[in-house]
Amino acid sequence: MTTRGFDVTGEAKMPACDMSTAPGTPEEFEDAHMEGLTVGELARQIGALPPCATHLSLREAAQRLLSTGQAAGCVVNESGVPVGVITEDDILHSYVQGAPWDTTVGEWVRGGGGVLFDPSPADGSVVSEQPLHSALPALVAPRVVPRMGRMGGRSALLVERRPGYEGGVLSAQDVVRGLARRAASESLRTSLGLGPTVADIMEPVERAPRLRVGFTMRELLQELLASPLRAALVLDCDGTIGGLATVADALWAFNQQMSQTLDAWDRLSSRPGRVDRQNIAADAAVPNACSALEGARHLLATERGDVVGVVSPAHLVSARCRARPVPSAAPYIELQRQERPRKVKEEEGAVKRQEDVKLEEPAPKKRAVMVKPKVVTEDEPQAVTLADVVARRETAHCSVSDTLSDAVDQLVCTGRTAAVVLDGDQIQGVLTENDVLAALVEGTTWNCKIGDWLKGSFARLPGFLVPALTLPSSASVADAAAEMVTLVEDGLGFACHHLLVHAKEEGEAHVRVLSALDIARGMVETVTQAGAAGGISALSAQEAAQLTVEQAMKERRFVSTCKLGDSLLKAFEEMHASKQNCVLILDDGHELDEEEKTEVKQEDEEREELTAEDEQWNKEHGQVLGTVTSSDALRAFSEHLRGNTSSVRGWLRGLNEQEHHSPAARSVRCNATLAEAALEMCQGELHHLLVMDGDGEVAGVLSALDIVCALGASYRFDLASPRFV
Missing domain, CATH: 3.10.580.10 (CBS-domain)
Known part of the structure; x- marks a missing residue:
């Protein structure tokens, strides 16, 4: 076994x-x-x-x-x-x-x-x-x-x-x-390397997950899944420890169909059959803790009557097992923004209004309530609407009874990155390129039914999210950008590159897919057509369009990489694990002539001795030979190719210029404006551009989503939105 x-x-x-x-x-x-x-x-x-x-x-x-x-x-x-x-x-x-x-x-x-x-x-x-x-x-x-x-x-x-x-x-x-x-x-x-007492293996209170009274089920679920404890301390209003919320509480809440957005602790603390917290002295011997944990999942370690830590089976297996945060560029981005302070825009005659958020059960994460100014003027030209943007391209459709392979074939043929899934006339969700990437990496069968996929754990835009992610056709491009920024900020892994738009054709209502690239295209159209006369959304588009690529890009050190000799599957896994839709291909030194094989062998031996610092330097400054993107994952899935037996080098050799653009064909200057970059993306149907510095070196990557985040942040007067490649 x-x-x-x-x-x-x-x-x-x-x-x-x-x-x-x-x-x-x-x-x-x-x-x-x-x-x-x-x-x-x-x-x-x-x-x-x-x-x-x-x-x-x-x-x-x-x-x-x-x-x-x-x-x-x-x-x-x-x-x-x-x-x-x-x-x-x-x-x-x-x-x-x-x-x-x-x-x-x-x-x-x-x-x-x-x-x-x-x-x-x-x-x-x-x-x-x-x-x-x-x-x-x-x-x-x-x-x-x-x-x-x-x-x-x-x-x-x-x-x-x-x-x-x-x-x-x-x-x-x-x-x-x-x-x-x-x-x-x-x-x-x-x-196992355990100390002699509970104090040596426990999770100290200051490091344990903590929630204050008034937390929602969603907040509890996030804490439970992020920690090996599978529990969180509950603090009263005065900061004292009032209890311990555990995975058992979450199981009960799920069975009771408890909404994720409501105050959770009052119901959880009084649920039937709930076992109150169990204590153990911090100086108790580890075997005593083992015996106590046979009948309990968690123990609160106490010292002179005060709770000083939490013990779970995970800590007994490895006292040094701690959750690690996801590597993020947020601190660096925040520092950059602090160095470039901008004045908050003010509009005369602005009337603030607040959107109502309707709760549903089951309740997905709703879009953040935003305060948006509405300029009251008469006979004001309208900015480009989402109806104008989505009318430019057809939306792909598939059925719940279709297989993933069928849907991917259609996406590849149409050049789209998402398809609306229908069951008759009813929308059941959206299948995106990130769904396909997940299916490829996780080994999902080619003939998996789309209906089954949408009900599984990897679906990016399942049916219950459709109402929350559907915008009216009269909304502006800036409105859509602000909503997409909210999805990025949530960071829960649902779709953040696609939204849906209500559209009417010949009197019939339809839903169309709106991608990040569509929004970038809409920003360019808003700037060129509406200008300042388009209201606050057009002004925001103008402001975002004038930002430089360097201000919006993801720096190279934050972009995932692979090597020519790596398997294609490894590149896909890197994208999937890092939540990025693009990885840079670095030279591995193997593209040499026959007579240089001896030298290659010597270089390989030296390369094996590279330190972590050397590897990091190569990642940030090594020669970039191209990119592997989510479109490659679509093409590989369409060909029923997992990528475990194909190298990145072999994959690139089998593609033509239209299927794989060289670095020069998908590059943009770091001092170019976002409007120029967006126009280049739209003309080449590219979702990612390599950003070149003054020396002709790759300084970073700019994605369509980066442009969307810049527009959304400008529209919301907010300079603290995270960006993902």
């Missing part, structure tokens, strides 16, 4: 993290006392998990996990045969994503959630006879999940079924159970 990690995204691969600095590396676990302890000895067998039939709703699955106290349930098919596992993290993920309440376990799994038994285990899996210490790093290592940002370790490892073994699950709780019950618990505790 083998183990395979899984988490809220259903990811079945080991994370691409630096194991030299991650806690729990094999070197830390090498101890003579653990030689005989294997994964199979501590794993919970699949038959001991609560069964979750594929026709069961996720709400019912949440109730089963809550009632049994288990972190995972066994997914069984119509014949009652176990086919995989669904975890509490899947429930939390579906909750924060806003999946329909009636979504079934089968639909969730088919859409990429949970994890199924695999007769061909993924690379990096371990056999049952392998020592436990070789599996623990994959369980405790913190990582970054594309959809959820920073994550604090996995919920469990799936133990693959093999002849004579039905499969199972290994979680941090199972290891704790082994610590508490096995005679060798002291030696195992020592081998």
Whole structure:
């Protein structure tokens, strides 16, 4: 049997993290006392998990996990045969994503959630006879999940079924159970590097997730998924600790269809069957904590009556496991903006109005309430509207019964980056290029039904988000930019490159897709057609259009990279993991003549000795040979090519000039205006441009979304909007 990690995204691969600095590396676990302890000895067998039939709703699955106290349930098919596992993290993920309440376990799994038994285990899996210490790093290592940002370790490892073994699950709780019950618990505790007391392994209060009374379920879900604790301290109005909100509370709230936007603590603290917080002395011995955690998921460590920390099974497995923040350019961008202060625009006769936000259940994250000035003048020429913009190009459509392969073929043929998904005349969601990238990286089958995909955990614009992301055709381009900026700021992993627009054609209502590139095109049209006469939205477009590319671009050091010799799949994985739609291709020194092979070998040996500083320098200053973008992912999926057997070099050789633009063909000067850059993008149908400095070197990347963010920030008088390539 083998183990395979899984988490809220259903990811079945080991994370691409630096194991030299991650806690729990094999070197830390090498101890003579653990030689005989294997994964199979501590794993919970699949038959001991609560069964979750594929026709069961996720709400019912949440109730089963809550009632049994288990972190995972066994997914069984119509014949009652176990086919995989669904975890509490899947429930939390579906909750924060806003999946329909009636979504079934089968639909969730088919859409990429949970994890199924695999007769061909993924690379990096371990056999049952392998020592436990070789599996623990994959369980405790913190990582970054594309959809959820920073994550604090996995919920469990799936133990693959093999002849004579039905499969199972290994979680941090199972290891704790082994610590508490096995005679060798002291030696195992020592081998794990645990200190002698609770104080040595606990999460200090100042570092633990904290929420103040009045928090919403959405805020709680984000904290639960971001920390290995899977819990958050609740602070009263005076700052004292009033309780602990846990994953069990979230499971109950999900089963009760509790809205994400309402005050949560009053209902959670009084829910039936809730166990009050359990305390343990900070100077208590670790074996005592192990025994206490057999019947509890969390303990509050106290010292002289005061709460000083929190302990969970994850900390017993690795006391140094801490959630890591997603690398972000926000501090640097904020510093730049502070150095370029701008006066707030004022308009005479401005009337402020506030948009009403209507709550729905399930309630996706609504657009932020914005205060927008409305200039009251008579006979004022109108700015370019969204109706004008979306009329320029046709919108692609597909059916819920179509396969992903069918839809991708249509996107490639039409040159669009998203398609509206219909069930008859009803809109069920939108399939975007980022959906295709996720499907490609996650190994989703080519013939996966689009309807199943939209109900899964990777859908970027599922049906429940359609009302919130649909704008009237009379709205301005600046309105759309401001809404798209809000989606970027949310950072929850939903669509931020596409919106929907109501449009009427021959008396019939239709919905059209509006992309970031469409908004950039609309900005240029607004500036050239309406000018200052178009009102505040046109003035904002003019102001954004005059910004330089250097002011709006993503600096090169923040852009993901790959090398010519890397597999194409690795480039796609880099895009998916970094939430970027473009990676730079760097020279790996292998594009040499036959007679230089000896020199290449010597260079390779030297390259293997490069330090981290050298690698960073190469990333920031090495020669850029091109880009791999999400359009390459569309083309690869259309050709049923995963990219694991193709190199980036081989992929580029098979493309013509129209399919892959050289760096010179997709470049722009850093001192060019955004209007000039947007015009170049629109003429070449390019979503990304390489920004060249005065020396002809690549200084960064400018995306259509960067232009949109600049326009949206200008319209909202806001200079603190994050930007993504």
